[in-house]
Amino acid sequence: MKSGFVNIIGNPNVGKSTLMNVMVGERLSVITAKSQTTRHRIFGIVNGDDYQIVYSDTPGLIKPAYKLQEAMVKAARSALSDADILLYITDMMETIDKNQDILDLVQKSKVPLILIINKIDLSNQQEVENAVIRWQEIFPKAEIFPCSALFKFNTDNLFKRILELLPESPPYFDTDALTDRPERFFVTEIVRGAILENYQKEIPYSVEPVVEEFKESDDIIRIRVVIYVERDSQKGILIGHQGSSLKLVGTQARKDLETFFGKKIFIELFVKVAKDWRNRPDLLKSFGYEI
Numbered sequence: 001m002k003s004g005f006v007n008i009i010g011n012p013n014v015g016k017s018t019l020m021n022v023m024v025g026e027r028l029s030v031i032t033a034k035s036q037t038t039r040h041r042i043f044g045i046v047n048g049d050d051y052q053i054v055y056s057d058t059p060g061l062i063k064p065a066y067k068l069q070e071a072m073v074k075a076a077r078s079a080l081s082d083a084d085i086l087l088y089i090t091d092m093m094e095t096i097d098k099n100q101d102i103l104d105l106v107q108k109s110k111v112p113l114i115l116i117i118n119k120i121d122l123s124n125q126q127e128v129e130n131a132v133i134r135w136q137e138i139f140p141k142a143e144i145f146p147c148s149a150l151f152k153f154n155t156d157n158l159f160k161r162i163l164e165l166l167p168e169s170p171p172y173f174d175t176d177a178l179t180d181r182p183e184r185f186f187v188t189e190i191v192r193g194a195i196l197e198n199y200q201k202e203i204p205y206s207v208e209p210v211v212e213e214f215k216e217s218d219d220i221i222r223i224r225v226v227i228y229v230e231r232d233s234q235k236g237i238l239i240g241h242q243g244s245s246l247k248l249v250g251t252q253a254r255k256d257l258e259t260f261f262g263k264k265i266f267i268e269l270f271v272k273v274a275k276d277w278r279n280r281p282d283l284l285k286s287f288g289y290e291i
């Protein structure tokens with residue numbers, strides 16, 4: 001039996017969550033075009049007859065500007081310390097000098113390192129070859145995989161290589177588990193994803209959805225979510241004229257939840273103000289952040 005932790009790290013927006021979902025084969029992580037979509041570490045588990053791969057997707061490695069971001073960075077850094085295999089993801093657009101302290105940590109790490117150059121669908125062969133040479137100089141020990149997570153290009157080979165590198169070990173989780181996170185967690189992630197796609201500027205970064213009710217019966221799941229915002233003004237924007245904006249969020253979240261759970265969904269959304277929650281340790285803790 002082979003089992004181990006495969007931790008995915010990299011700067012925001014390079015495609016970490018997209019790749020993790022391809023590797024796990026389920027839509028576990030929220031993916032959108034805005035950066036900092038992923039706030040927590042999420043495990044995605046792939047079970048085979050004689051292996052268990054525990055992927056973890058992390059928030060991007062950003063410089064923290066407020067308490068919430070400190071918790072996000074802590075979660076990302078913890079991924080460096082407990083990995084059996086590290087997947088460092090970059091993409092064809094990223095410039096190399098962005099994050100020297102993280103590069104140093106990755107270079108010093110003793111675990112096998114796979115460097116993924118993602119989004120190669122956006123460039124040509126020559127550019128990809130140049131990028132491989134550039135990155136090989138920075139990480140001489142890394143194995144480099146040019147990939148397109150979006151088009152699942154080269155992800156099969158990546159999977160095979162991960163299996164080869166996986167250490168001998170009994171499984172860490174139930175062999176029928178898909179993730180360590182409860183269903184409620186995915187509800188909040190999906191609602192947050194819908195908010196990210198429907199609002200501009202600071203709104204998506206100021207909300208925290210909390211599931212207050214999750215009742216599953218044979219043919220339907222009834223869900224009630226309270227969306228916390230930092231200020232009254234944000235509450236108004238989130239709800240919109242006569243509730244029109246929040247309605248869009250509800251509709252999209254319902255569709256995404258129906259896809260995720262494979263069941264009919266009834267969802268109610270409420271908005272409440274939790275003043276300045278992103279900087280309040282008590283509230284951050286109650287929302288499940290480790291600070």
Ligand code: GDP
Nearest residue numbers: 013014015016017018031032033119148149150
């Ligand atoms: P993360 O912040 O690193 O987790 O990045 P996401 O997985 O959320 O992806 C950020 C954006 O990049 C989304 O719009 C994705 O659709 C897009 N993306 C991810 N992988 C690829 C890829 O292989 N090719 C292209 N063109 N876009 C991608």
Ligand code: MG
Nearest residue numbers: 016017037038
């Ligand atoms: Mg992400």
